[in-house]
Amino acid sequence: MSELRVEDLSVRFGGHLAVSSASLLVKGGQITGLIGPNGAGKTTTFNAICGVVSPSSGKVLLDGEDISRLRTYKRSRKGIGRTFQRLEVFSSLTVRENIQVGLEIRRSWAKGSGDLIQYLTDDQDLSPQAEVDLILNRLDLMPIADHSVSALPTGHARLVELGRALAARPSILLLDEPASGLDDSETDDFGDLLVTLAANGLGILLVEHDVALVMRVCTSLAVLDFGQIIANGSPEEVRANEAVLSAYLGSTPTSIAGTSAGATHDDVVAAEIGSSGQGFVS
Ligand SMILES: Nc1ncnc2c1ncn2[C@@H]1O[C@H](COP(=O)(O)OP(=O)(O)O)[C@@H](O)[C@H]1O
Ligand SMILES: [Mg+2]
Numbered sequence: 001m002s003e004l005r006v007e008d009l010s011v012r013f014g015g016h017l018a019v020s021s022a023s024l025l026v027k028g029g030q031i032t033g034l035i036g037p038n039g040a041g042k043t044t045t046f047n048a049i050c051g052v053v054s055p056s057s058g059k060v061l062l063d064g065e066d067i068s069r070l071r072t073y074k075r076s077r078k079g080i081g082r083t084f085q086r087l088e089v090f091s092s093l094t095v096r097e098n099i100q101v102g103l104e105i106r107r108s109w110a111k112g113s114g115d116l117i118q119y120l121t122d123d124q125d126l127s128p129q130a131e132v133d134l135i136l137n138r139l140d141l142m143p144i145a146d147h148s149v150s151a152l153p154t155g156h157a158r159l160v161e162l163g164r165a166l167a168a169r170p171s172i173l174l175l176d177e178p179a180s181g182l183d184d185s186e187t188d189d190f191g192d193l194l195v196t197l198a199a200n201g202l203g204i205l206l207v208e209h210d211v212a213l214v215m216r217v218c219t220s221l222a223v224l225d226f227g228q229i230i231a232n233g234s235p236e237e238v239r240a241n242e243a244v245l246s247a248y249l250g251s252t253p254t255s256i257a258g259t260s261a262g263a264t265h266d267d268v269v270a271a272e273i274g275s276s277g278q279g280f281v282s
Contacts, residue, residue: 001028001201002063002079002171004049009058011044011227018044020227021058026172028203031194033214033235035207036224042207043085045224046174049205050082051075062172076105081170083161085177085207091150095141098149098160099132102167120166120200135163139193154181159190172203179210191217215239 006024010017019041026032034042047053049060051072060068060075067075090098120138136142139159144152149160158181165173175194179187191213198204198219208214214221214235221238223231231237231244238244 002203003027004080004172004203004205005059005061006045006049007059007061009045009048009060010056011041011048011053012056018227019048019055019224022224022227022229024205024222024229026203026205028171028201029198030219031198031204031206031217033206033208033218033221034224035214035221040224041227042224043176044227046082046176046205046207049075049174050080076168076170079169079171080174081165081168081172082174083158083165083176083178085180087154087157087161087181089149089157089161089164092148094146094148095152095156095160095163096132096136096145099135099141099163099167100128102164103128103132105168132167135167139163140189155183155186158182166197170202172205173197174205174207176207177209178206179208179213187213 004024004026006022009019009022009024011019022041022045024032024034024045034045036042044053048055048058051067051070051074055068058068059066062075062078062080065078067078067080070078090101093101120134126134133142136145139162141156141159141163144156149157152160158178162175162178179190182190187210194204194206194217198217206214206218218235220233221231221235222229223238223241223244231241233241
């Protein structure tokens with residue numbers, strides 16, 4: 001199974017160090033959560049892994065190969081897929097056509113490691129059409145397959161974006177707030193889907209604000225704060241980390257628990273951690 005390593009990654013925007021010596025490990029078959037407050041550097045980390053921004057230092061290694069200097073499309077061909085925080089779909093195309101775009105990306109290049117992974121079926125000999133149908137069915141998009149994406153609610157459009165990414169069969173998939181815009185039941189189904197994909201070998205790096213989802217599906221978590229990884233470990237370990245609580249929320253749960261009138265969003269999250277042990281992301 002594939003393995004993505006980010007080593008001592010730093011990204012600078014002018015005088016602003018958005019990511020500072022961050023190291024991460026994403027393994028095939030596992031879901032790694034990358035959490036942290038808004039502006040912590042999560043999306044910038046994704047962009048550096050994909051080659052959208054150039055790091056000022058550090059390396060990105062895929063299966064031991066240094067891909068730090070490759071252009072974005074070459075990283076994609078090597079098996080790195082992603083979705084975007086600000087949803088990127090081809091709005092003039094139908095749902096089915098969007099998925100086909102992902103398939104074309106894969107078919108246009110020589111077979112790579114991503115091709116070895118079968119997320120949704122063991123059948124190695126599916127026709128392209130059958131594979132698109134499979135993805136449409138698995139994501140419950142078949143009933144709207146011929147609808148224009150421009151007319152879809154956000155929740156559906158996010159699934160289309162996921163489907164397009166899966167059609168390229170990445171070995172490592174980066175998901176930037178994929179449950180945003182999904183309702184509770186859609187989010188539950190989405191979490192189940194991620195678990196199934198990982199169980200079939202996909203490595204997932206998940207940035208997500210939905211605390212319950214992150215805690216339920218992630219194998220391990222890394223916490224970014226002001227561009228630095230301040231904690232790493234299982235969800236339970238990270239949840240119990242006092243340094244994370246104070247750095248993340250600027251206060252410990254016990255000092256905030258009970259706050260109601262005038263509570264900030266962070267206060268509310270901190271109170272949730274204190275009462276239910278579930279909470280971290282802003
Ligand atoms: N293209 C850019 N140019 C300048 N600053 C940026 C750019 N992209 C992000 N930043 C800044 O880098 C920091 C990290 O942003 P981002 O990675 O989007 O955080 P997150 O995804 O964790 O919310 C923020 O301070 C943001 O304003
Ligand atoms: Mg972001």
